[in-house]
């Protein structure tokens with residue numbers, strides 16, 4: 001245990017330093033410690049309102065390379081650049097459509113990422129070789145304070161090993177990245193729980209590439225017509241040859257356990273899940289069930305976890321990644337998940353569950 005002068009907030013796991021920071025009033029001294037690491041080209045995991053990010057100086061190619069290495073992320077998967085002031089969009093992007101200002105006005109700081117044509121300021125390592133850049137202004141106070149103190153935009157993907165569920169607590173980050181990065185800022189659980197919505201503003205109408213914390217319904221109110229990329233609703237894995245969002249090609253959000261998603265009318269789903277669970281058990285597998293409060297008492301498996309009420313999908317979004325990781329800690333072989341209603345945040349939750357299942361989807 002080491003300790004910063006005057007702070008009992010410092011610990012270390014496998015050489016990665018961990019500091020506890022107040023989520024609402026981030027301690028200036030502690031933020032400065034983290035910012036100095038970013039300035040020197042190091043890597044810092046920090047909370048945003050969506051999930052924890054793994055940050056480095058977005059304008060320093062060597063620093064950004066460290067993110068790819070730590071996560072084992074394929075080098076063609078671009079990284080979101082985080083800013084603390086809306087004006088920075090004009091340095092990082094070019095030909096910025098007026099509608100981006102309307103989005104920024106309405107949703108920033110917050111869980112929305114816009115894809116724009118990239119200026120020469122942004123290294124191509126950060127954009128995964130693309131000539132576009134994804135930009136977002138997060139609203140978590142720790143994230144904003146860190147970007148501000150670092151005096152550079154911060155490139156940050158979710159702070160998990162590539163392919164694993166995104167981290168919503170510092171413990172999740174430690175699990176995946178301790179020993180691989182310089183520092184973790186622990187400021188408790190994140191609020192939204194699923195990542196930001198990614199919208200491609202170089203297209204007309206704009207195309208949602210990833211559903212997330214800002215819902216499509218909210219986006220339509222500002223933009224009028226938008227398109228959802230077909231992969232968002234796809235029930236089968238799409239062969240993506242020319243992915244507009246390279247992240248789409250890769251396996252995602254997968255816990256160690258196998259995930260099977262059962263979708264359909266709520267009462268038919270219960271029956272189907274029970275049958276599917278029995279089948280796995282006959283094959284000698286231990287089964288966990290991911291359901292909603294409304295159906296929780298219907299299942300007699302040992303491990304049953306709830307995403308909250310079907311009528312409050314905010315809770316489902318907040319819990320989904322964390323529960324997937326919990327099943328792994330419980331040691332189940334198979335997770336059978338109930339489909340969520342695809343309204344509001346439910347679209348993002350279902351998108352994550354479909355991907356976590358590797359598109360093993362049973363229709364009830």
Ligand code: TXA
Nearest residue numbers: 050052053078132133134157158195196244245246247
């Ligand atoms: O909420 C979030 O967005 C979190 C927090 C840390 O801000 N970050 C996050 O980053 O989820 P990541 O790297 O896990 O996901 C970013 C997604 C990927 O699917 C990536 O392919 C896509 O955004 N993306 C990034 N830059 C892009 C670009 N220029 N064009 C199209 N898609 C892009």
Ligand code: MG
Nearest residue numbers: 157158159166
């Ligand atoms: Mg990610």
